[in-house]
Amino acid sequence: MINNAQPPIYEEGLEELMQELKGKYHATNDYRWAILNSDITFITVGTPSKPDGSIDLTHVKQAAKSIGKALRDKEDYHVVVVKSTVLPGTTEEVVKPILEKHSGKKAFKDFGLAMNPEFLREGVALKDFLNPDRIVLGVQDEKTKKILEELYEPINAPKLIVDIKTAEMIKYASNAFLATKISFANEIGNICKKLGIDSWKVFEGVGLDHRISPHFFKTGIGFGGSCFPKDVKALIKKAEEIGENPLILKAVIEVNERQPLKMIELLKKHIPELKGRKIGVLGLAFKPNTDDVRETRAYIIIKKLLEEGASVIAYDPKAMENFKRFYPDVSGGIEYATSPEDVLKSTEIILIVTEWPDFEELDYSGKIVIDGRRIKAAERTARIYEGVCW
Structure with missing residues (x-):
């Protein structure tokens, strides 16, 4: 998809930029080819939570192992940058030994190693990347520092140079x-x-x-x-x-x-018994302008509604397919609408969970609206309106 200029995620402006720059980037699953044909490698894999809340470094370790094997065949100085969010000490105590073991080389001497945390906000990631508040570089050796300073030189932002652990903690x-x-x-x-x-x-x-x-x-x-x-x-x-x-x-x-369950508490002020009631949910993404549903508040709310015996009709401009995939335990109990208007036509009870701009264009007349995101149109037009914290 990437090589065909098709973004695998929704991010505003991404598809247009990929079309514009097609031919200037190449996606591959061949670590050796990628590293032999580049100067810097960023590790940007996920670091999800384990059940106990601790960080899962499985993907980071796998990436470091594959990069290390490829570095064995590289003669030129190559910089490896950890951009994944990892706890202080991870780059030097976990990534570095794996790279050295599989490459047969020494970090800070035969290859560079650095930490460069990212601060992008989903939905405006392109804007944030080109206009950041700051760029943080965690480095140890001077050669790696110069290479990364040259890389980021075109971006006009404060550049903070610190040690690797400090960058991780920032x-x-x-x-x-x-x-x-x-x-x-x-x-x-x-x-x-x-x-x-x-x-x-x-x-x-x-x-x-x-x-x-x-x-x-x-x-x-x-x-x-x-x-x-x-x-x-x-x-x-x-x-x-x-x-x-x-x-x-x-x-x-x-x-x-517990905050998302405030919506259910407020709803029960007006409809004490939810069993058998059809409830509309507007928004499934965790925030607008993205199709990301990880840790979305919509899941907690919908799960509670289904447990109370209600039926749910939901709509999101971008995130419905992802919600079905991530949350199969509740998805089977949801009717998915083709438009927000369809949700309003189907029920008098509306919960607003994500502040998509589309929802400001709706007429909520005659509806009971519990609003978790301050949609002014709902506040202005709903028959009964309750804001979660206002």
Whole structure:
């Protein structure tokens, strides 16, 4: 698909860019060919959570082994960069020994090794890559440092050069703090809801403080995706392994896990018995402008609705096929609509789970709407409207 300029995921602007640059990139599953015909290799494989929350390095280890074998045949200096999110110490204590064992070479002497965390947001990843807040390079040897500085020279952004462990930790600290802001906002939002206060106005005022900033203070049903949940859990597990008890991080996860169920609580204020009721769910992706459903709040909500005996009709502009594939345990109980209008025609009860722009164009007249993402059109037109934290 990549070689035919077809993106395997949905990301705004990606298909157009792939078409424009077709012929300037090549995808292959041949490690040896790739490494012998390049100067730098980035390891960008997934690092999912194990059941206990710790990081699963299976894919990182497999990649390092294959790269090491290919490096054995390479005469020129080659730089290996870990871009996957890994806990401090992983690059030097896990990746480095594997590369050295299978290549027969020494890191920082015969080949370069570095850590370069990524901070891209799904949905605006292309924009973020070309206009980053910062570029962090974790390096040890001068030759690797110069090569990576030359690589990133065209991108105008602050470049922070640190040691490898520090670079690894910067990624975790960044994600953990952003996740903390979301859970903190939702804790305050839950209080505001009971006091009849609009939490979005509260955080508009809070965000004007230059020490705080307004970003990631949108109250609602919590965070999902491939980064925040697994990274905070991995950091908790690592902290416990070294004898620390990260109370704040544990609270971040606890708040986030129960937050989506606030939608069900609010719905039951108006419809105490959900058994036999048909409920519309707008949005399945964990955020708009992506087809990613990993750790989506929609799964928790739909699972609870089905457990309560309700039937569900759902719509998402991009994520329905992925949701069917990732969550077969609930997908069989869902009717998938061809448009958001079909959802509104099918039921008077609507839950808004993802803030797709399409949902702002709808007329929610006559509907009971429980809104997890602050869709103004629903707030304006619904017969009964409940915002999760406002």
